[in-house]
Amino acid sequence: EAAVTQSPRNKVAVTGGKVTLSCNQTNNHNNMYWYRQDTGHGLRLIHYSYGAGSTEKGDIPDGYKASRPSQENFSLILELATPSQTSVYFCASGDGQGGQNTLYFGAGTRLSVL
Amino acid sequence: GQGVEQPAKLMSVEGTFARVNCTYSTSGFNGLSWYQQREGQAPVFLSYVVLDGLKDSGHFSTFLSRSNGYSYLLLTELQIKDSASYLCAVRIGSNYQLIWGSGTKLIIKP
Numbered sequence: 620e621a622a623v624t625q626s627p628r629n630k631v632a633v634t635g636g637k638v639t640l641s642c643n644q645t646n647n648h649n650n651m652y653w654y655r656q657d658t659g660h661g662l663r664l665i666h667y668s669y670g671a672g673s674t675e676k677g678d679i680p681d682g683y684k685a686s687r688p689s690q691e692n693f694s695l696i697l698e699l700a701t702p703s704q705t706s707v708y709f710c711a712s713g714d715g716q717g718g719q720n721t722l723y724f725g726a727g728t729r730l731s732v733l
Numbered sequence: 734g735q736g737v738e739q740p741a742k743l744m745s746v747e748g749t750f751a752r753v754n755c756t757y758s759t760s761g762f763n764g765l766s767w768y769q770q771r772e773g774q775a776p777v778f779l780s781y782v783v784l785d786g787l788k789d790s791g792h793f794s795t796f797l798s799r800s801n802g803y804s805y806l807l808l809t810e811l812q813i814k815d816s817a818s819y820l821c822a823v824r825i826g827s828n829y830q831l832i833w834g835s836g837t838k839l840i841i842k843p
Contacts, residue, residue, distance in 0.1 A: 623775075652829065661737065661820070661833030662776070677829065709775060720824065721766075722831075724775035 622646070625710050625725035632732050638697040640728050642710030650713045651693040652722065653677070653685060655706040662709065668693055700732045735759045737823050739834035745811055746842050753806040753837045755821035763824040765797060767806045770818045770836065779819075780806065808839075816841045 623644045632638045644651065649670045654662040664677030666685035674685040682704060684696040697704055707729050711722040737757045745751040755765070764783040768776035782788050782797040782804065794807040808815055818836040825832060 650829070659835055661835045662822075662831075663833075664829065664831070667829045675829070721778045721781070722768075722776075724777070726775050727773075 623710055623712050623723050623725040625708075625728050628726065628728060630728060630730045632697075632700045632730065634701060634732060636700050636732075638700050638704075638730065638732075640695040640697075640708055640710075640730070642693045642695075642725055643691050644693075644710075644712040644723070645691065646712050646714070646723055647690065648712035648714045648723070649690070650715045650720075651687065652711045652713070653683075653693070653695045654709045654711065655679070656709060656727075657706050665695065665708075702732045704730065705732045706730060735825070735832055737821055737832050737834040739819075739821055739837045741835070742838050742840065744840045744842065747811055747813055749811055750807060750809045751811055751815075751839055751841075753808070753819045753821075753839065755804045755806075755834055757802045757804075757821075757823045757832070757834075759802075759823050759825045759832060761825040762799060763826065765804050766822045766824070766831075767793075767795060767804075768820040768822065770820055772817070776820055811841050813841055813843065815839065 652667045653665045668687040686694045710725040713722045766781045767779040770776040780795040788795045797804045818838045820836045821834040822831045
């Protein structure tokens with residue numbers, strides 16, 4: 620069964636520290652996305668990728684970097700974590716075929732920056 | 734500016750129905766999707782509509798009116814397990830360009 624797996628599921632980081640969130644997909648989808656979800660907000664796009672080696676800025680990229688070393692893996696990097704980056708982060712993949720472009724989400728990573 | 738609006742909460746009763754509303758104002762429109770998100774879990778795709786009218790998928794039906802910037806998700810014969818948040822997302826351009834509503838939390842009472 621197709622799957623998107625995120626690690627870690629929970630993370631506590633200190634302000635100014637480096638955090639890396641990992642995502643692996645077995646869907647063989649070209650497109651991958653990183654979102655954050657906060658109470659009162661819809662899902663907000665941080666970075667996305669069209670394939671291995673590509674990363675693009677989403678709507679709220681400041682303070683985040685992304686890396687797509689392979690079709691399967693897409694990482695989100697916080698070089699200098701801040702408390703405002705405390706959130707739940709979701710990775711998703713999609714094949715982008717046709718108009719529907721269904722997204723398949725990972726289970727999420729709950730990040731707390733103290 | 735662009736936006737997708739959903740009521741924060743909706744309450745209904747087991748065995749009846751619930752209509753989850755979504756209104757949008759966007760610069761373009763290439764379809765609207767609904768996702769279900771249970772507490773502490775990932776969003777899961779439910780339905781996609783791009784043409785006006787009602788799309789009946791059994792337990793879930795989806796309505797769209799593009800001229801009014803309005804959609805709803807209709808859940809019939811509600812079960813307690815339908816308690817979840819329902820997210821609406823409008824696609825405005827290429828694959829990454831989705832604008833998400835903040836979701837409606839559906840609470841179902843016995």
